[in-house]
Amino acid sequence: MLRLPSALPSARAITLGVAVALFLLLCVLPIIYMLGVSFVGGDGSFSVGNYRQLLIDARQRELLLTSTLLGAGTALLATSVGAPLGLLLARTRLPLKRMLRIAFIIPLVVPPYVSALAWILMTGSTGFVASWLGCDLLSAWTYSLTGAIIVLGTSFFPLSMLATEAAAWRVNGRLEEAGLLVASPGRVLWRITLPLIAPTVAAAALIIFVLALAEFGVPGLLRVRVFTTEVFTAFSALYDFGAATALAVPLLAVALIVGILAKLITGERLLATRRNLYPGLVLRLGRWRAVVLCFFTIILAASVILPLSALAIEAGQLERIIFALGTSGDAIFNGLYLSTIGATLTCALAVLLGYGRARSGARLRGLVDLLLIVIFAVPSTVVGVGLIGLWNRPGLLGAIYTSQTIIVVAYLARFVPVAALMLAASVRQIPVSVEEAAEVGGANWWRTFTRIVLPQMRTGLAAVWVVSFIFCFGELGATLLVAPPGESTLPVRVYTIIANTPPSEVAALALLQVGIILIPLALLGFFTGGERGVR
Amino acid sequence: MKGEAFVRLARVTKRYGARTVVDAVSLDIAEGEIVALLGASGCGKTTLLRLIAGLETPDAGEIWIAGERVAADGRNISPPRARGIGFVFQDLALWSHLTVAGNLDFVLSSIGIPKRARKMRIEEALQMGRIEKFADTYPHRMSGGEQQRAAIARALVSHPRLLLLDEPLSSLDADLKANLLAELATMQKALNGTTVHVTHDREEAAAFADRVVMMREGKIERVETVDRTRFANT
Known part of the structure; x- marks a missing residue:
C-alpha cells in the first residue's frame, strides 16, 4: 500500500497513477504482447506449435546451451576480475583511486559491440596480430563462444566491481573492528567482510549473467548463435513473428528466474545506499603492492587501452574521423538528439516510479523491484519485436511507429526500469519526515515533490540522466529493429555498414561513439565522483 | 586508586584536521579498577577509548597497557588484537552472518584456543551472560537486551585483561540497564578485569565505576572517586 499523506492525496495518486500507466504501456505491454503472440498459431487460433517446434528442434537445445554458457562464462569472468577490484578500491590505500575508478568504469559505458569491433580489429583474420605474425592464429578463437565471453567479461566486470565496492562500504566498520x-586483517577479511558482501557479489553475478544472455551486438558480430541473434534473424530475415516470439520466451523465463534470485539474495540491499564514514578494515598491501598494480595494468590494458588503441590505429588519421563525421553525420545527429530526448523522458518517468517505489510498503516494494529487474533483463531484440507487434498498426500508433518517435519509445521501454531502480535509491536517502515537515507547513504534494524532493535528488538525477544518455546512445538491438527506413542512429549505422565498408571508417565511427559517451561520463565523474574509499 | 597503573595514558593527543579531539590526556588506571569516562557528546571520550583499543592512532603521547608500551611517537606499536582487549561497541557490532555461539567461537579461534576448550569457554560465557538458549540463534532474531548480553559475552569470552565499553547500554530502559550493569560489575570483579566505560549518564557512571573521569573538549576536567557508602545509602 502506498502511504499517502493526507494533504491532497489525489494529486499524488493521479501523478503516480499516470506514471504507472505509462510504464505499463511502454515497458510491460510489449513483453506481455510477446508472450501472448507466442501462443497464436498460423490460423490465428490458440496454439502451442511454436513451443513444440522449439522443443523438438535439436538446434534450439544447442542454442540454449550456448546462451547459458555465454551468460555463465561472462558472469564468472566478470566477477573474478570485478570483485577483487571492488574490494581493493574499498579497502586499500592506493594512489589515484578516483582516476582508476573512472578508468575501470569506461568498459561498462562503451557499448559491447564497439569492444567486439576492437577485438576483431586486433585478433581477427586480417587484424593487427595476424599482420604482425604473418599468419592467422587467433581469428578462430575470436569468432567463438570463448571470444564472446572474453569481450563481454571485459565489458561487464565494472558492474561487479561497483557492486562489490558499494557492498564493502555498507559493511559496518564496527563489525570489522x-x-x-x-x-x-586477513582473517577478518576472510571470515567477516567477505561473507557479508558475498550476497551482493552473487547478485551482481546473476545480473551480469542476464545481461550477457540478453546481449545482441557481441554474439552477432562474433558469429556466435544464441537466442538473441536467432530472434533477430527469425524476425528481420525470415519475418517469422511466431518463431521470434517463441524464441524470446526462454529468455523471458531466465530473466524472471534470475530476477527473483537476485531479489531474494539481495533483498533491500539492492537499493541500499547507506555507507559508513570509514571502513573498519584497511588492507595494507606491503609487498603485494606490485602484484596489485600489475593486475590493475593488465585489466586496464585488456579492457580499455588495447581496444581503444586498436580503434584509433585503424581509424588512422583525424581526416578519416572527420570524413566519417561527414558521411554519418545524420546518424550521429539522430543519436545525439534522440538520446537527449530519451534520457530526459526516461528520467521524468523514472523519478515518479522511483518515488512511488521508495515510498510504498515493503511487500509492494519487493514486487516492484522484481518487475523492474525482470523487464530490464529482457533482451533488446525481444523488446524490439514486441514494440513492432504492438505499435505497427494503422492510425496514431502507426504514425508514431513510422517516425523517429518509435526509437525514443524503444529507449524508454529498455531503460526506464533500471533508471527507476537507481532513482528509488536516491529517494530513499530523503527522510519521509522532510516531506511531512513540508506538508505540516502547508505545502501540497506537488509543491513538496517539486520544491523539496526533487532538489534534494539533483545529484542522483544528474547521474541517472547521464547513465540513461549513455545507454540510449549505445542502444543497438531494439533500435535496429524499430528504426524507420532511412532513419538510423550511430550504433545502427556502424552495425549495418560493417560488412561492406572499409574497417577504417567503421573504426572511426566506433571511436566517435566512444568519444561522445566519454564526455558526459567525464563531466559526471568530475562533478559527483568525489574521492571514496580508504585514504 | 588501587595498585600500580594497568593502563597508563601519557599526554595522549588525537587530532582530526585542525580539530583536537583528545588533548594531551594523562590518566592512570589500576588493575581491576572500573573507570567511567563521562562527558557530553563530542568531548572526546569515545575517541580516547578507541585510542586505548588501538582502533585509532594517537598523534602524540604514549599508551601503556600491563606494563607494555602499545602506542607512542604517533604510531600504534601493538595492533588491537595484541592488546588483550574486550570491546563492547555502542551499536554492539554483532556479526549478523554468525550465530551467537559463532560470534564467540570466532574470537576464541582467532586467539588460538583449541576446539575442545573453545566449546567449554563458549558455554561458560553464555551462562555468564544468561543467554545459553540463544547459542544457535542469529543476532537479528534476538531482542535488544539479549543482543546486549551476547555482545558482552563476546567481549568477555577471551578473558580480556581490559574491557572497554562504548555506551553499550544507551539504548536500554533504565531497569534493564541497571540490572546489566550490576551483573557486568560482578563479572568484572570476579575476573579481576580492568574496565573503561564510556557514558554520558552520570547516574550510570556512579553506579558502576570506582572512579569517574569527567571530560570536556578533549581534556580531563576532573576525576572523582565514587563514594560507595554514600551511593549505597542513596
Missing part, C-alpha cells in the same frame, strides 16, 4: 581486536 570487533574482529580486528582478536584476529589478523
